[in-house]
């Protein structure tokens with residue numbers, strides 16, 4: 001097969017191919033969204049400005065300078081691998097404070113949107129889930145959005161009601177086979193204790209699960225690229 005022509009419209013790329021017998025074939029793909037359009041979509045879907053701004057400005061790094069040495073930002077690597085290789089599996093990203101988890105998942109969601117692997121995403125910090133559930137908004141998002149991000153699972157007030165909401169989110173998304181992307185400071189054991197076994201059991205089967213081993217916080221560090 002030989003590529004004989006490429007036609008680009010605002011939205012699509014058409015490739016015209018010819019085989020050995022002279023037959024022509026056309027393939028169509030959507031063009032990537034621009035960086036700004038993808039950021040704007042996420043902004044409207046509850047993604048925090050603090051994490052969109054460095055994407056838009058292009059100031060994110062894949063490494064930091066630590067005691068004179070370039071060290072990779074582990075959360076960033078994990079989220080990149082998930083988005084490029086493991087999606088549409090879910091992601092469960094655990095790790096200590098300030099290791100770049102939230103920035104990493106927002107960047108991964110932005111990349112998936114830009115590459116048109118998803119059309120809609122929604123960001124909730126775990127502490128916002130209850131208010132959204134009480135308003136009925138969460139139930140709609142759980143069913144509809146292509147990617148649901150829950151940041152800081154376990155930070156919500158510990159109660160049976162909150163645990164029930166988390167369980168409803170995970171089981172419904174699991175039944176629909178629509179991915180969730182979760183960050184947390186707590187361990188697998190704490191997840192198992194806090195919620196019913198159904199939650200961790202589903203995530204075991206259906207999520208790319210990684211623990212960031214990095215021990216230092218990125219807050220206040222500078223350097224790297």
Ligand SMILES: Nc1ncnc2c1ncn2[C@@H]1O[C@H](COP(=O)(O)OP(=O)(O)OP(=O)(O)O)[C@@H](O)[C@H]1O
Nearest residue numbers: 060061073076096097098099100101102103218219
């Ligand atoms: N790839 C990156 N490049 C540059 N700065 C980054 C990067 N990742 C994270 N940061 C910065 O490091 C700080 C901590 O990142 P982030 O909030 O994502 O960590 P976290 O693991 O989610 O922390 P917490 O557990 O407290 O929620 C933030 O100020 C963020 O802007």
Ligand SMILES: [Mg+2]
Nearest residue numbers: 101102151152
């Ligand atoms: Mg965070």
